[in-house]
Amino acid sequence: MHPSLIIISYLLIIPMTKMCEMKLLGSAGSAFVTRVKFVLQLKSIEYVYIEEDLCNKSELLLTSNPVFQRVPVLFHSNGQPMTESLAIMEYLDELKPDVHPLLPSDPSDRVQCRVLAYTFDTLCYPWMKEFMLTREKERREELKQMLVQGSVMLEEAFVKFSKGKTFFGGDDIGYLDIVVGGFLGWIKFYEVVFNFKVIEEARNPRLAEWEKSMWSHEVARSVIPSHEIHMKFLNMLIGRLPPLPVSASDAA
Ligand SMILES: N[C@@H](CCC(=O)N[C@@H](CS)C(=O)NCC(=O)O)C(=O)O
Numbered sequence: 001m002h003p004s005l006i007i008i009s010y011l012l013i014i015p016m017t018k019m020c021e022m023k024l025l026g027s028a029g030s031a032f033v034t035r036v037k038f039v040l041q042l043k044s045i046e047y048v049y050i051e052e053d054l055c056n057k058s059e060l061l062l063t064s065n066p067v068f069q070r071v072p073v074l075f076h077s078n079g080q081p082m083t084e085s086l087a088i089m090e091y092l093d094e095l096k097p098d099v100h101p102l103l104p105s106d107p108s109d110r111v112q113c114r115v116l117a118y119t120f121d122t123l124c125y126p127w128m129k130e131f132m133l134t135r136e137k138e139r140r141e142e143l144k145q146m147l148v149q150g151s152v153m154l155e156e157a158f159v160k161f162s163k164g165k166t167f168f169g170g171d172d173i174g175y176l177d178i179v180v181g182g183f184l185g186w187i188k189f190y191e192v193v194f195n196f197k198v199i200e201e202a203r204n205p206r207l208a209e210w211e212k213s214m215w216s217h218e219v220a221r222s223v224i225p226s227h228e229i230h231m232k233f234l235n236m237l238i239g240r241l242p243p244l245p246v247s248a249s250d251a252a
């Protein structure tokens with residue numbers, strides 16, 4: 001091809017591909033963002049990643065998610081913002097149903113998956129977050145016990161969903177593998193930093209096997225953030241906590 005033709009085709013192709021690209025607004029340590037990255041990669045969807053500073057939120061975040069002001073936000077190639085990791089996962093599954101389908105095809109099985117995801121997010125996630133951020137030792141012990149109960153619930157769910165196979169989704173990674181798997185980096189972090197195993201072989205034998213299978217999955221390993229990133233994220237959260245009240249004895 002003549003050099004000038006090559007240049008012209010680049011000028012045409014580059015803006016076109018850029019136009020079709022999705023953008024993901026995220027924060028590197030967020031398990032909810034990890035979920036979305038996980039699905040994008042499994043489905044081989046190209047996207048541009050934009051890192052958000054949760055201590056100094058951008059106009060883009062404030063205008064695209066004005067109610068909750070949190071990540072992830074996925075922008076459709078036409079600019080339309082989408083929020084809530086579970087809703088985004090379902091959107092991507094509908095957008096590319098033929099590449100690595102996530103939800104089972106049976107409607108009642110799909111409901112079961114969504115209900116477990118909802119339960120995990122409204123029950124287990126707040127415990128996990130408070131566990132890290134509480135300044136009270138007793139409360140942390142209490143939360144540990146709640147998380148242990150949560151892990152037993154997840155173990156039962158795993159047995160039910162996996163039907164003797166490797167993943168929640170069966171032979172391959174599915175919706176629930178990503179919903180829970182988004183948190184595997186944090187689960188490992190708790191083990192290192194707080195010496196607490198959310199998933200333990202003796203208590204959760206099948207889930208412990210699942211955890212190993214997940215860590216040996218190429219896409220999981222590439223999207224789950226490092227220990228350093230989790231540490232940075234935790235420090236960011238701690239930095240935003242209100243200062244401890246000064247007690248009378250301190251002030252005296
Ligand atoms: N339910 C939401 C949760 C998202 C969420 O909690 N994101 C956190 C980061 S892990 C966030 O952006 N928080 C905003 C803030 O802390 O100010 C989802 O599934 O996307």
Ligand SMILES: *[C@@H]1O[C@H](CO)[C@@H](O)[C@H](O)[C@H]1NC(C)=O
Pocket residue numbers: 056057058059
């Ligand atoms: C906050 O973000 C704005 C732009 O988004 C930047 O100009 C400003 O310097 C940032 N402030 C801090 C304290 O990082």
